[in-house]
Structures are given as C-alpha cells and as structure tokens.
Amino acid sequence: MQVDELLKPFPIKEFHPFPRALMGPGAHEMIGPEALKMGFKKTLVMTSGLRGTDIVHKIVESLKYHGLEVVVYDKVESNPKDYNVMDAVALYQENKCDSFVSIGGGSSHDACKGARISVAHDGRSVNEFEGFNMSENPNNPPHIAVSTTAGTGSETSWAYVITDTTTDPNNPHKYVAFDDASVASLAVDDPVLYFDCPTDYTAQCGFDVLAHASEPYVSRLDFQPSLGNALHAIKLTEENLRAATWNGQDLRGREGMMYAQYIAAQAFNSGGLGIIHSISHAVSAFYDTHHGLNNAIALPRVWAFNMSASYKKFADIARAMSIDTHGMTDVQAAEAALAASIRLLRDVAIPERFVDVTADSYSKNRLGTGPTKYYEKAKVIKGDKADVERITNHVLGDACTPGNLRECTFETVSPVVDHCMNGELDDLLG
Amino acid sequence: MTAVSSKSTDPDSTDSTDSTGTDLQFVDVQDTKDRLDAGGYLADDALATTVFLQTRLDKPLLIEGPAGVGKTQLASSLAQVTGRRLLRLQCYEGQDESKALYEWDYGKQLLYTQILREKITELVGDTRTIDEAVDRIATHDSVFFSERFLAQRPLLEAVLSPDPVVLLIDEVDRADEALEAVLLELLAEFQISIPEVGTVRAKHQPYVILTSNNTRDLSAALKRRCLHLFLDYPDAERELDIIRSKDTGLDDALASQLVEVVRGLRELDLRKAPSISETIDWARTLAVLGASELSSKVLSDTLNIVVKYERDVSEARKAIPRLVDPNATVPEELPTHGHGHGHGHGHGHGDHDHSDGDHDHDHSAYASDPDGSAVRAAKDKPGRHGKGIYGEPGRDTRRTARRRTF
Numbered sequence: 001m002q003v004d005e006l007l008k009p010f011p012i013k014e015f016h017p018f019p020r021a022l023m024g025p026g027a028h029e030m031i032g033p034e035a036l037k038m039g040f041k042k043t044l045v046m047t048s049g050l051r052g053t054d055i056v057h058k059i060v061e062s063l064k065y066h067g068l069e070v071v072v073y074d075k076v077e078s079n080p081k082d083y084n085v086m087d088a089v090a091l092y093q094e095n096k097c098d099s100f101v102s103i104g105g106g107s108s109h110d111a112c113k114g115a116r117i118s119v120a121h122d123g124r125s126v127n128e129f130e131g132f133n134m135s136e137n138p139n140n141p142p143h144i145a146v147s148t149t150a151g152t153g154s155e156t157s158w159a160y161v162i163t164d165t166t167t168d169p170n171n172p173h174k175y176v177a178f179d180d181a182s183v184a185s186l187a188v189d190d191p192v193l194y195f196d197c198p199t200d201y202t203a204q205c206g207f208d209v210l211a212h213a214s215e216p217y218v219s220r221l222d223f224q225p226s227l228g229n230a231l232h233a234i235k236l237t238e239e240n241l242r243a244a245t246w247n248g249q250d251l252r253g254r255e256g257m258m259y260a261q262y263i264a265a266q267a268f269n270s271g272g273l274g275i276i277h278s279i280s281h282a283v284s285a286f287y288d289t290h291h292g293l294n295n296a297i298a299l300p301r302v303w304a305f306n307m308s309a310s311y312k313k314f315a316d317i318a319r320a321m322s323i324d325t326h327g328m329t330d331v332q333a334a335e336a337a338l339a340a341s342i343r344l345l346r347d348v349a350i351p352e353r354f355v356d357v358t359a360d361s362y363s364k365n366r367l368g369t370g371p372t373k374y375y376e377k378a379k380v381i382k383g384d385k386a387d388v389e390r391i392t393n394h395v396l397g398d399a400c401t402p403g404n405l406r407e408c409t410f411e412t413v414s415p416v417v418d419h420c421m422n423g424e425l426d427d428l429l430g
Numbered sequence: 431m432t433a434v435s436s437k438s439t440d441p442d443s444t445d446s447t448d449s450t451g452t453d454l455q456f457v458d459v460q461d462t463k464d465r466l467d468a469g470g471y472l473a474d475d476a477l478a479t480t481v482f483l484q485t486r487l488d489k490p491l492l493i494e495g496p497a498g499v500g501k502t503q504l505a506s507s508l509a510q511v512t513g514r515r516l517l518r519l520q521c522y523e524g525q526d527e528s529k530a531l532y533e534w535d536y537g538k539q540l541l542y543t544q545i546l547r548e549k550i551t552e553l554v555g556d557t558r559t560i561d562e563a564v565d566r567i568a569t570h571d572s573v574f575f576s577e578r579f580l581a582q583r584p585l586l587e588a589v590l591s592p593d594p595v596v597l598l599i600d601e602v603d604r605a606d607e608a609l610e611a612v613l614l615e616l617l618a619e620f621q622i623s624i625p626e627v628g629t630v631r632a633k634h635q636p637y638v639i640l641t642s643n644n645t646r647d648l649s650a651a652l653k654r655r656c657l658h659l660f661l662d663y664p665d666a667e668r669e670l671d672i673i674r675s676k677d678t679g680l681d682d683a684l685a686s687q688l689v690e691v692v693r694g695l696r697e698l699d700l701r702k703a704p705s706i707s708e709t710i711d712w713a714r715t716l717a718v719l720g721a722s723e724l725s726s727k728v729l730s731d732t733l734n735i736v737v738k739y740e741r742d743v744s745e746a747r748k749a750i751p752r753l754v755d756p757n758a759t760v761p762e763e764l765p766t767h768g769h770g771h772g773h774g775h776g777h778g779h780g781d782h783d784h785s786d787g788d789h790d791h792d793h794s795a796y797a798s799d800p801d802g803s804a805v806r807a808a809k810d811k812p813g814r815h816g817k818g819i820y821g822e823p824g825r826d827t828r829r830t831a832r833r834r835t836f
Contacts, residue, residue, distance in 0.1 A: 132815060168803045397811050
C-alpha cells in the first residue's frame with residue numbers, strides 16, 4: 001500500500017530491544033550461575049573500581065567461586081574516554097577473554113559496550129562507531145551489566161556515550177552511539193548494590209532518571225509505547241528520590257529508584273531524548289562533570305524552553321509528579337511541574353548553576369580518588385560568551401538534539417545554555 | 431628408443447661431474463649450506479640437511495610454506511650451484527598432461543607427410559584397393575609416432591635431457607588432481623610411459639623440487655614419494671642476513687628495525703602476510719627514498735610495498751606505531767586516513783597507570799594534526815546524523831507544515 005509521503009511527519013518508528021534482566025534484592029548473587037549458563041570461561045570485568053565499596057571484590061570472588069577466570073579493568077573514568085575503552089580492548093585481547101561483565105554506573109557499562117563493539121571488529125577504534133547502528137558485526141561477546149547507581153539505564157538501553165579525546169584533544173567531543181549490537185546480554189539490577197552510593201551521587205543519578213523519563217515523553221518521536229513507562233518513571237522518581245538520597249539504606253526508596261531508572265531507560269530507548277542530554281554531553285565533554293549533575297542543572301531550563309510547544313504534555317508530567325491539577329489550566333499545570341522539579345532539585349541539594357559547580361561540590365569521583373585531569377585542567381566552569389558558544393555548537397551536533405520537542409537553532413538554544421551556566425532558577429518560576 | 435630406455439651406466443655421464451670434471455655433488459650438509467650461501471641463498475641447517483639428503487637419496491623434495499619464503503628460489507639456486515640446467519613446470523588449474531609431459535607434434539607430422547608425398551605414392555603405387563594401401567602404410571606408422579615427432583614438455587624434457595637437470599614443479603597445489611596422478615610415476619620411478627613409444631627412463635636422475643602454498647591438500651600418494659620440508663618465514667637474524675646479501679642499500683640498523691616491523695606485521699591477522707621478497711622490496715624502497723629513520727609516517731606511506739589488500743593496509747597502519755616503538759605515545763590517526771576518527775590507540779595497557787583517574791598522555795602530537803580539528807568541528811553541525819533518523823523530520827515535513835496554516 002502506498003502511503004502519502006505528506007502524511008508521514010516522522011520516519012517509521014523503531015522499537016529497540018532490551019536484554020533479559022534480573023531485578024530485586026539479591027539479584028547480584030545470580031551473576032556467577034548466569035555467567036556459567038551463558039558459557040563464560042574467561043571474563044573481563046570492566047568497572048570504575050567503586051573504591052570504598054567491596055562490590056567489585058565480591059562479584060569477582062563470586063565469579064571465581066563459580067570456576068571462571070577473571071581479568072579486571074578497573075580504570076574506567078567518569079564520562080568514559082576512548083582510551084579507557086581501547087585499553088580494555090587491549091587487555092581483553094591479550095588475555096584472550098571471551099566475555100564481559102561491567103559493574104558500575106553508566107561509565108562502566110558504556111565503556112564496556114564500546115569495548116564489546118570494538119572487540120567484535122578486530123579492535124577498531126571505538127570512535128568509528130559513533131552514530132546510529134554503525135557496527136557491522138552483531139557477533140559481540142556476551143556481556144552482563146551490573147548496575148550500582150540508580151540512574152543510567154545503560155544496562156538495558158541501546159545507547160552508550162564515549163568521550164573522543166583523540167580526534168581533537170583540545171576540543172574533546174562526547175558523543176552517543178546508538179547501536180542494537182551494544183545491548184547487554186543480561187542486566188542485573190539489585191537495589192542492595194545501591195546502598196553504598198553516596199548522597200549527592202544518588203541525587204544526581206535521580207535527575208538522570210527524570211531526564212530519561214521526561215525527554216521521551218515530550219520528544220518529537222512521540223513513541224506511544226514509551227509514554228506509559230516515561231510517566232511511571234517520573235512518578236517513581238518523585239516518590240522515591242528523596243528517601244533514596246537521604247537514607248541510603250532505605251530499601252523501598254532504593255528499589256523504587258531502581259525500577260524508575262530501568263523503565264525510564266526503556267522509555268528513551270525507543271522514544272528518543274532531547275537537549276537536556278545534548279547540553280549535558282557538551283558540558284561533560286569540556287569540563288568532565290558528572291552526567292547526572294549536568295542533567296539536573298539543565299532539566300528545569302530545558303523544560304521551560306520546551307513547555308510552550310506543548311503545555312499539555314507537561315501537565316501530564318505534573319500529574320505524574322503527584323500534583324493535584326484539578327482546576328488548573330494546562331499552562332498552570334506545566335508551570336507547577338517545573339516548580340516541582342526545582343523543588344526536588346533543591347530538596348536533594350544539587351548545585352543550581354554550572355558556574356556553582358566546583359571541585360568541592362562536585363562528587364563524581366567520590367567512588368574514585370578525585371576529579372580527573374580533564375576537570376583539573378578546566379578548573380572552574382567559565383560560562384562566558386565563548387563558553388556558551390562552543391557548548392551550544394556541541395549541542396547542535398549532538399545525536400539527541402533532533403528528538404527535542406522544540407526545534408533547535410543557535411539562536412534558540414544559546415540562551416538556554418547561558419541560563420544553565422549563569423541564570424537563577426527562581427527566574428524560571430512565574 | 432634404446433638410448434633412453436634404461437638408465438645409463440656410462441661413467442662419463444654421472445651426475446657428480448660437469449664437463450670440466452669438477453665434482454658438483456654436495457659432500458655433506460655443511461658443503462650444501464656453504465655452496466648455497468655462495469650462490470646467494472642463505473639456508474638454515476634444516477633446509478641444508480634436507481637438500482643434501484635429497485641429492486643423496488634421489489628423492490623429490492616437496493616444499494610447503496607461505497608465499498614468498500624462497501621456495502622457488504631454492505630450486506633456481508640449487509640449479510646454479512650444482513651446475514645443472516633448471517627446467518620449470520608452472521602448474522595451474524586446468525592444466526592437462528599434454529602441457530606437462532609431451533604431445534605429438536601434429537604440424538610436424540603433417541609437414542613430413544607433405545614432403546614425403548612422392549615416397550608414399552611410390553610405396554602404395556602397386557596396391558589396387560584402398561584397403562590394401564592403408565594396410566601398407568600402417569606397417570610404417572611407427573615412423574610418425576617416434577621420438578622425432580614428440581614435442582617435449584618440461585617433465586619429458588627432464589627425463590630425456592642428456593645433461594643432469596633440476597626440475598621445478600612449481601605450485602603443484604594449483605594443478606588438478608589428475609595431473610598430480612600423472613606425476614606419480616615420474617616421482618617414484620623417474621620414468622614416463624608413452625603408449626606409442628614405451629617407457630622412457632631418465633638418463634640422469636633429476637633433482638626434483640615441488641612447491642606448494644597449501645591451497646589444497648596434496649594426495650598421500652604424492653607426499654609419500656617425496657621428502658617433505660615446511661619452509662616458514664626465517665628468524666630475524668637470518669632474514670636480516672638475507673636482506674644484507676641482497677645489497678638493498680638500506681642502512682644496517684634500519685634494516686634490522688625493518689625486519690622487526692615486518693615480523694610484527696606477520697603476526698597480525700592479515701589476508702596475506704609480507705614475504706621475504708617483499709621485505710627486500712621494502713628495504714630497497716626505503717633506501718631509494720633516503721630514509722634516515724624508520725618513522726611511522728614513512729613506513730605507513732610505503733606500506734603498499736608489503737601489504738596488498740585494502741583491509742590489510744588499514745590493519746597494518748594501525749599497528750605500525752606500536753611496532754616502531756612499543757612504548758611510544760603516538761598519533762595513530764594518520765592525516766591521509768579517510769574516516770577521520772582517532773583510530774586505534776597508543777595507550778598500551780600496563781605502560782602507565784590511570785588509577786588516579788587521570789591520564790597523562792602527551793597529546794601534543796595530535797594537536798598539530800589539522801585534520802583532527804576539522805573532523806571535530808564537523809561534529810558541531812546540526813542535522814549531521816541525516817534525515818529520517820531518530821526524530822529528525824523527513825524531507826517532506828516542511829512542506830506539510832507550510833500547507834497547514836496552524
């Protein structure tokens with residue numbers, strides 16, 4: 001049947017696969033038996049180290065207990081760099097490993113996904129696979145992704161984010177690669193593993209969830225199967241983030257955030273993202289700041305920016321955030337959603353502007369040993385005109401930008417970026 | 431055919447002397463090695479021993495191994511140092527025995543018939559019927575199927591040769607199995623059976639060398655009749671000696687470094703690994719270019735001398751910086767590479783530590799690469815991921831929007 005081209009405002013939608021997942025308290029004890037079942041013999045564990053916790057140690061010991069040989073690469077940095085990936089690939093090849101286990105947040109999973117793709121292509125640079133389904137060889141080694149932060153969703157999504165430091169080292173580029181071949185073979189989400197996640201880190205990851213959920217809900221892709229997951233993830237975040245942040249051992253709160261991050265990732269997997277993520281990628285590229293933190297700062301500004309294109313959708317978000325919208329117009333409800341997001345951000349004590357982010361307030365390496373050299377080099381976030389300009393340019397080229405609700409040009413986006421850098425959140429409130 | 435029907439016992443025609451009476455048979459393994467060396471073929475002990483045995487045991491020698499390790503060259507060097515003539519049968523698919531053994535020279539037969547027409551007329555002049563004439567001629571047809579009208583191909587030539595020869599049957603794995611079967615008689619008995627003539631036996635036993643690149647398995651029957659040698663790439667020292675012996679003009683230190691690079695390339699998973707002859711070509715090329723040091727750049731620029739497939743070139747190009755200096759921090763992205771991303775990675779695991787979350791690589795080498803900045807700059811362009819992908823509106827949406835006024 002011939003379809004009138006004019007009736008197709010957007011291309012045919014794609015539903016992207018998820019891996020099988022084991023979820024709930026104690027799920028991590030299944031890693032060894034599952035690995036055996038999947039035929040692992042010698043596995044490369046990729047992680048940022050998770051120093052101060054014994055999560056990695058425990059899982060490695062458990063794998064060994066089940067008779068597996070284990071090689072550990074524990075030097076994945078925040079905003080994983082291309083050299084992290086390639087170092088791991090070299091280690092994998094040297095040791096003739098046959099499988100991957102990644103333990104951690106998005107950085108570990110993303111670096112691992114990149115390494116899998118690279119390994120499946122004879123060790124070609126991971127940077128060659130930027131874009132949409134750029135890999136040609138689906139025969140990737142099997143991969144178990146074990147989540148330790150409630151935010152990333154990388155263990156269940158088809159996206160991975162890598163910082164390209166080699167093409168132009170003075171001007172690093174953080175990109176998203178969307179690749180069905182990168183999807184893990186098994187996701188493990190165990191709220192018990194989140195107990196040791198520090199307060200500010202938990203809060204920032206929570207805002208990553210809110211971004212993962214709200215962006216596909218309003219995205220131009222308008223992917224109906226994602227919308228339910230998106231709204232429910234927003235609801236779970238609103239209900240659980242405070243408890244998870246301020247009382248790390250609260251199983252209910254942690255479990256709520258676990259499901260929130262999981263279904264939020266499934267929402268954006270096929271439903272698309274927007275410029276919260278584009279801005280976040282750009283700032284990380286230049287300042288190496290934490291993804292969740294960037295999302296948290298960008299989120300209220302981007303909501304405000306997008307709202308005028310569809311108050312109705314933001315009114316739905318308001319209801320998902322447990323706001324009683326009876327008697328409100330859509331505009332009022334949308335404003336209430338924005339106010340609720342800012343309240344949540346303040347409740348969990350996240351910095352409100354990028355220029356307020358300093359090495360002290362910035363916790364991304366709490367589980368490691370301090371800010372990376374990239375962050376040290378950049379020192380403080382400048383937020384001046386030139387800074388806004390280069391970040392805006394990075395945003396415009398980002399793979400998430402086309403999905404944004406409102407069309408993005410330099411003129412429309414640069415005030416948003418500027419506001420993220422220097423603006424006061426109170427200015428957004430009517 | 432009596433002259434060739436049995437092996438000669440004439441003392442003057444033994445294999446061990448040439449026309450000047452010099453003894454050309456190898457005395458022992460060392461002598462074999464020395465004489466091959468003097469002839470420009472650097473043999474190791476295993477090779478020299480096998481060649482010596484071959485000449486003493488009168489057995490053909492089958493040499494297998496990758497292309498370009500000197501299998502064919504061995505035959506030619508053996509011929510040179512033993513003062514024998516080299517006969518070569520180059521095998522190929524579809525080759526039949528008439529191209530390998532012999533064929534009847536039909537043109538010559540016809541020509542003789544024409545010339546002898548009067549004689550033939552005379553011969554059959556007194557016959558009355560055609561049958562009678564044919565019978566008369568038939569009594570003489572052995573004249574036309576004699577050695578005189580036999581066009582010799584390399585194998586028969588080797589057998590019939592009045593002087594000792596080296597017979598090279600090159601790339602026997604390319605020939606069909608039928609030809610391989612034909613060879614069996616020659617390899618076992620050094621004789622060839624020609625139905626019209628009888629069995630022709632070699633006057634002097636030839637040194638037979640067969641080579642194979644192992645594109646298919648050879649029959650057990652063939653292997654059984656031969657001594658077998660697997661000739662692999664030489665060790666570094668011998669390869670360097672080989673390069674030296676070829677007077678490539680490349681500085682000795684550089685040649686030594688080059689050998690290491692080539693050996694590294696052979697360890698990659700290439701479709702065709704660089705051969706010794708290609709190493710020699712590479713050394714000559716670098717000498718012609720006046721290379722004073724083997725930088726990644728000069729090696730990458732001349733890589734096509736040794737690597738012959740596109741996929742191999744990119745593999746090799748990636749590996750070269752590491753091969754040149756395993757500890758180097760080098761830009762693996764070369765300006766000429768089309769894709770534009772940073773390929774591969776110079777950060778060898780274990781060479782340095784990322785444990786503090788930092789990385790201390792020297793990026794100055796990249797900074798001077800204008801291509802990198804240009805590639806990077808292109809990533810800031812809106813819509814670079816193309817239309818119709820991930821929410822990017824298809825090409826007709828603008829028209830739709832214009833037509834609808836809301």
